[in-house]
Amino acid sequence: MSYISPKDFSEDTGLIAEVMRVMGGDLRLEWMKDCPHAMAARPSQPRRGLTLDDINDDPYYGPSAIPEIIRRHFSMTPRGGVLPEGLPSLGYRLNRKSDVWADSATVLFEESKSRRWAPARSVPWDALDEASLSSEEDVAIRQLCTGLTSIGLVSTDVPSRWVWLMNQDFHEIKYWMCAQMFDATRLAEAFRKRALYGRGALGCDSRELGELLKIIMESETYPLASAALNLTLFSFVQNLGRRFEYLSTNAADTYLGTRLVQDASRFVAYGIDHIRQLVGTRPSQAEIVNDHLDLVENGLVGYLGSRELIEPLVVLSGGVESVAAFYRRAAEQYFERCVAAGLGERQDRSPLPAFLKLLDS
Amino acid sequence: MSIRFPSLEFFKALQQRAKDDADVFEKLGVCDTTFGIRVGSDLYRIAFEVYECTEVDETNDPASLDFVLTAPVALWKDMFESVIANGGADAAHTINTLTHVGDVMKVEYEDPEGHDRLYRFMATIQEFLDEAQHLDVEMG
Numbered sequence A: 001m002s003y004i005s006p007k008d009f010s011e012d013t014g015l016i017a018e019v020m021r022v023m024g025g026d027l028r029l030e031w032m033k034d035c036p037h038a039m040a041a042r043p044s045q046p047r048r049g050l051t052l053d054d055i056n057d058d059p060y061y062g063p064s065a066i067p068e069i070i071r072r073h074f075s076m077t078p079r080g081g082v083l084p085e086g087l088p089s090l091g092y093r094l095n096r097k098s099d100v101w102a103d104s105a106t107v108l109f110e111e112s113k114s115r116r117w118a119p120a121r122s123v124p125w126d127a128l129d130e131a132s133l134s135s136e137e138d139v140a141i142r143q144l145c146t147g148l149t150s151i152g153l154v155s156t157d158v159p160s161r162w163v164w165l166m167n168q169d170f171h172e173i174k175y176w177m178c179a180q181m182f183d184a185t186r187l188a189e190a191f192r193k194r195a196l197y198g199r200g201a202l203g204c205d206s207r208e209l210g211e212l213l214k215i216i217m218e219s220e221t222y223p224l225a226s227a228a229l230n231l232t233l234f235s236f237v238q239n240l241g242r243r244f245e246y247l248s249t250n251a252a253d254t255y256l257g258t259r260l261v262q263d264a265s266r267f268v269a270y271g272i273d274h275i276r277q278l279v280g281t282r283p284s285q286a287e288i289v290n291d292h293l294d295l296v297e298n299g300l301v302g303y304l305g306s307r308e309l310i311e312p313l314v315v316l317s318g319g320v321e322s323v324a325a326f327y328r329r330a331a332e333q334y335f336e337r338c339v340a341a342g343l344g345e346r347q348d349r350s351p352l353p354a355f356l357k358l359l360d361s
Numbered sequence B: 001m002s003i004r005f006p007s008l009e010f011f012k013a014l015q016q017r018a019k020d021d022a023d024v025f026e027k028l029g030v031c032d033t034t035f036g037i038r039v040g041s042d043l044y045r046i047a048f049e050v051y052e053c054t055e056v057d058e059t060n061d062p063a064s065l066d067f068v069l070t071a072p073v074a075l076w077k078d079m080f081e082s083v084i085a086n087g088g089a090d091a092a093h094t095i096n097t098l099t100h101v102g103d104v105m106k107v108e109y110e111d112p113e114g115h116d117r118l119y120r121f122m123a124t125i126q127e128f129l130d131e132a133q134h135l136d137v138e139m140g
Helices: A013-023 A105-114 A125-130 A135-163 A168-196 A207-217 A222-247 A251-281 A285-305 A307-317 A320-340 A352-360 B008-020 B022-028 B073-086 B095-100 B112-120 B122-134
Strands: B003-005 B033-039 B042-049 B052-058 B068-071 B106-108 B137-139
Touching: A105 A168, A105 A251, A125 A251, A135 A168, A135 A207, A135 A222, A135 A251, A135 A307, A168 A251, A207 A222, A207 A285, A207 A307, A222 A251, A222 A285, A222 A307, A222 A320, A222 B095, A222 B112, A251 A285, A251 A320, A251 B095, A251 B112, A251 B122, A285 A307, A285 A352, A307 A320, A320 A352, A320 B112, B003 B008, B003 B073, B008 B022, B008 B042, B008 B052, B008 B122, B022 B052, B022 B122, B033 B073, B033 B112, B042 B122, B068 B073, B068 B095, B073 B122, B073 B137, B095 B122, B112 B122
Parallel strands: B003 B137, B033 B068
Antiparallel strands: B033 B042, B042 B052, B068 B106
């Protein structure tokens, strides 16, 4: 149901009288006197331009003044703006800084825009016309692209489920999440185009991938969703990008793999920083996140073991041993990131090591 | 005049080439990392800031670097010969491909977030190495 303002502005005689006074030249200009704090925002590095960190270089406007729990306002007022009486609450539910914050989000947001690319023209698509792929390899690549397209699409959904619940004081995180949505959209677009290029076709969806993505999407809180998406899923997406590039035989696939790696790595960087700052501020959250990642990694085992993923990897890699080694390295790097995020060693509780041992046997 | 590889002069020539091709690096986007290239026993330090390669020198302090790409001299020669012959690394000689398996070219790091800078800025780092295609290189 649409929101209905408690005041009927079109029938508000007070408002209309004020408008008439202004039109008659009676300007009070109170908003001009209310400006509480001026700062001299300038680019600290002209080549980089005016960044979020530059305009945050003042305690009044910067994030250092954000309390751990925001109780002051739930309106649309941008951080540092004047709050008049009677502002409506926009119903924000994420009002705790450690639930969302990562200092690196400003840099990652700027980086996301600076390192943009456009699948329509940036990818040298015509290199695929000369690619020397067997029909099995061609179908296998398109199958991998089908899964990556699903991952990209759901990775736009996950931040969108939370960003509108987040207090405006965390605008840097909201900006970053919007950038993530765009980055994930681009991945979905690029890999859908790759699947369909030439005489292409989408491949087969995977029930196990669907289960993994559903576990991530339905995470109960934003910190859990962030850990699941950014730390766990995108650690493996980054490695899938590395694999895609490694297996490439042409400039188009090399380009796509490299860009998947670079874009996924920003998700990973935010995930590590966010969870580290969360558990640094509230150590009891570490166990809650670890509990959730037990479930997420169980879903990940399903995806890594699904025929829709492992078989095209085997076809393209020329054998199972190479895929097992790839999974092992990806898991090692993922566990290192969990330690960096303050979650400790996860190997003893994770289902991943037993799965990898099974592959080795 | 040819430039010998490996040498500090070679990496400084790559830096100059990157400055000459500033538009290409600006299009790739910001790149903020200080990393190492270990050729045999020699360790070269490469610093990128914003769009530019700002510093190239020799170091013996790998702990100050985000990551170090480590390979025997012969592998680096093989890689740069591919760059020169193909106008940029071919699919078999990209940094990602050479480091992906782990026993061809190694990536050394202490901090996983430093390590991930290799992946965040891989396209720029590859472009920097691909600048060797414009040099007259004498493989030492």
